[in-house]
Amino acid sequence: MTLTSSSLISRAMSPGAGAKDVLTDLRDAAAAWVAEAEGGRFEPELPPDDRTLGAQLARHAASVLLAGGSPPEALDSALVRLLYTGESEALRARPDADPDFDPAGVRPLADLMRDYPARILGDVAERPAALRNRSANVQLMITRRCQLRCSYCPVVKRDEDMPREVIDRTINLLLGSSRESIRLDFTGGEPLLRWEEIQRAAVRTIAAGEALEKKVGFYMVTNGFELTRSRAEELASYGFRIELSLDGSEEAHNRYKVPVDASENPYKHTLAAIEMAIDARLAHTVVMVVTPQTVRDLRESFEHVLHLGVQSIDVNYAIGRTWDDESLSIYLSALDGIVEDHAMRLHSGDLELGNLTSRVEPAILNAEWMVNTDGSLHLMTEWALESSRPDGSQDLSFGSIADLGTWDGLFAGRFHSYDALLRTYAWRDGELRSLLHNNVSTGRLVSQRIDRLRGILR
Ligand code: SF4
Numbered sequence: 001m002t003l004t005s006s007s008l009i010s011r012a013m014s015p016g017a018g019a020k021d022v023l024t025d026l027r028d029a030a031a032a033w034v035a036e037a038e039g040g041r042f043e044p045e046l047p048p049d050d051r052t053l054g055a056q057l058a059r060h061a062a063s064v065l066l067a068g069g070s071p072p073e074a075l076d077s078a079l080v081r082l083l084y085t086g087e088s089e090a091l092r093a094r095p096d097a098d099p100d101f102d103p104a105g106v107r108p109l110a111d112l113m114r115d116y117p118a119r120i121l122g123d124v125a126e127r128p129a130a131l132r133n134r135s136a137n138v139q140l141m142i143t144r145r146c147q148l149r150c151s152y153c154p155v156v157k158r159d160e161d162m163p164r165e166v167i168d169r170t171i172n173l174l175l176g177s178s179r180e181s182i183r184l185d186f187t188g189g190e191p192l193l194r195w196e197e198i199q200r201a202a203v204r205t206i207a208a209g210e211a212l213e214k215k216v217g218f219y220m221v222t223n224g225f226e227l228t229r230s231r232a233e234e235l236a237s238y239g240f241r242i243e244l245s246l247d248g249s250e251e252a253h254n255r256y257k258v259p260v261d262a263s264e265n266p267y268k269h270t271l272a273a274i275e276m277a278i279d280a281r282l283a284h285t286v287v288m289v290v291t292p293q294t295v296r297d298l299r300e301s302f303e304h305v306l307h308l309g310v311q312s313i314d315v316n317y318a319i320g321r322t323w324d325d326e327s328l329s330i331y332l333s334a335l336d337g338i339v340e341d342h343a344m345r346l347h348s349g350d351l352e353l354g355n356l357t358s359r360v361e362p363a364i365l366n367a368e369w370m371v372n373t374d375g376s377l378h379l380m381t382e383w384a385l386e387s388s389r390p391d392g393s394q395d396l397s398f399g400s401i402a403d404l405g406t407w408d409g410l411f412a413g414r415f416h417s418y419d420a421l422l423r424t425y426a427w428r429d430g431e432l433r434s435l436l437h438n439n440v441s442t443g444r445l446v447s448q449r450i451d452r453l454r455g456i457l458r
Contacts, residue, residue: 362443
């Protein structure tokens with residue numbers, strides 16, 4: 001079967017194509033893409049440059065498909081691109097915040113597309129596999145307590161733990177998904193403050209996974225304060241990978257890692273945790289968070305971490321910070337330099353740079369699911385700016401984990417993340433709106449550079 005995108009494009013190209021037309025077109029396109037996903041052949045015809053929403057949507061979606069993307073990815077990418085283009089135009093036209101100002105006409109489209117999986121993709125049970133929830137992991141915010149107050153951390157801290165029923169309900173949902181491999185991610189706050197619950201959850205998930213013949217994995221973001229040699233060994237036996245944040249030398253690290261107990265030295269704790277992870281053969285990744293203020297030291301800091309014997313490193317630009325052209329250019333050049341200096345090790349797999357393998361850009365639109373301490377379900381991206389939340393902003397919870405029927409029905413993409421960030425933070429706050437767009441455009445430029453670097457290493 002050969003399908004073309006001509007009906008989508010000709011309708012979208014008609015003068016004044018509005019959001020409703022786009023919705024109809026998308027429904028038709030989705031049907032074609034589903035057919036493609038099921039073995040047909042799709043030959044998009046790229047429309048010439050046109051500024052109507054529909055034409056832009058068709059063009060972006062077709063280009064993703066031509067580059068080998070999947071139908072849901074094409075739909076999501078096109079919607080993100082459109083939202084970005086329209087929002088950028090709105091920002092250029094009037095930088096101050098005005099929730100009703102929408103010169104690019106994107107707001108109605110966002111309103112219509114908000115629940116596009118339900119509108120376009122139909123009943124969950126009848127949905128093709130390609131259009132079900134593709135994520136195999138969930139983030140559990142197991143506590144909001146933490147021994148640190150890192151200056152770039154957006155998570156609101158309070159004395160609040162996730163109840164056991166919420167942990168168990170989430171595990172059951174994930175186990176009930178159609179995924180063959182699942183991963184439980186512990187985050188916070190500092191997850192190791194809930195050590196007994198982590199042990200219990202891991203043992204329970206492994207046993208249930210074996211009974212269901214599912215592959216089970218675990219991930220934990222930790223500051224290392226509560227890690228001990230025996231805990232490291234136990235975590236390794238469960239198959240955990242831990243993520244430790246180390247920003248460079250003692251001075252560089254402690255500049256932003258502020259302990260609640262002033263007598264503590266965060267650098268020493270993280271260093272000890274890295275040594276314990278290496279000794280216990282506990283899989284680990286060190287994340288370096290770089291800000292526009294520290295980016296000049298990035299290569300030196302990278303070498304510092306490397307000399308500790310770490311073999312998996314992520315060099316992350318801080319989101320929630322504005323990246324000016326100069327700082328971004330220094331960051332991109334530093335990535336180039338790191339790849340150039342360590343090309344042999346990166347190529348052989350002896351060293352892993354997470355930016356090239358697993359990080360999704362723009363990072364601020366991360367569409368992973370997260371369960372809050374109270375059991376409410378959110379897109380993880382919502383936490384990127386949590387501590388900057390404007391007064392009176394609406395709660396964007398997708399419901400409670402207790403009421404969720406199936407994991408498979410939770411289809412969401414970067415469009416939903418973008419839309420959630422705009423609605424929660426940015427539509428009513430000009431500064432946050434500029435910040436969001438800065439982080440999205442930063443992510444797009446970083447993504448282009450990463451594609452190039454991957455090509456060099458191939
Ligand atoms: S250790 Fe993690 S949760 Fe705690 S303040 Fe730092 S970044 Fe936030």
